[in-house]
Amino acid sequence: MPNIASILKAEISRVARKEVRAEIEALKRTSTQHRSSIAALRRQVSALEKELRRTAKGAGRRASTQEPAAEEEGLKRRFSAKRLAAHRVKLGISAAAYGKLVGVSGQTIYHWEQGKARPRAAQLESLASVRNLGAREASALLDAG
Structure with missing residues (x-):
């Protein structure tokens, strides 16, 4: 059981x-x-x-x-690393000082000159405005700023 x-x-x-x-x-x-x-x-x-x-x-x-009025007129901004470096040398200022004029860092200017980077459209406009400056005007802007 x-x-x-x-x-x-x-x-x-x-x-x-x-x-x-x-x-x-x-x-x-x-x-x-x-x-x-x-x-x-x-x-x-x-x-x-x-x-x-x-x-x-x-x-x-x-x-x-x-934004850019230049593009409305049909004018497109071009960028050349060699021309940027030549203009900075012509002004006789450092990459950091040139960067202050443009509104970017000196390292950014260096990268643009070396061809490692390219500026954006807004930065191209500020580069165009700085391109019209002479050495005296650039140093006056740097001293004022």
């Missing part, structure tokens, strides 16, 4: 496994739903970021076409 305690223990284990399995299935379904909603939210965020970049890019283009 089988032991009642072992039969009772086996039955309790079976019922417990059945209950745990039912709870785990419910948790799995909930976890799957959460993961799919997270994936959908990530796709939505990605799409919104892409749209934001596109909008910002378009706004930047509109702003850049509205």
Whole structure:
């Protein structure tokens, strides 16, 4: 005759496994739903970021076409690293001092002269205004500033 305690223990284990399995299935379904909603939210965020970049890019283009009056007249600014270096030497000032006149750092002027970087449109406008200065005018501006 089988032991009642072992039969009772086996039955309790079976019922417990059945209950745990039912709870785990419910948790799995909930976890799957959460993961799919997270994936959908990530796709939505990605799409919104892409749209934001596109909008910002378009706004930047509109702003850049509205800012410079020279471009409206059809005049585009050109940049030459050699001419920038030659003008700075002609003025007899350091890259840091030339940078103060333009509104950038001396390191930026150095990079422009070396051809490692190129100035942006707004910086080209300030370079154009400095290009019209002579040595006396440049030193007067530096002493005043």
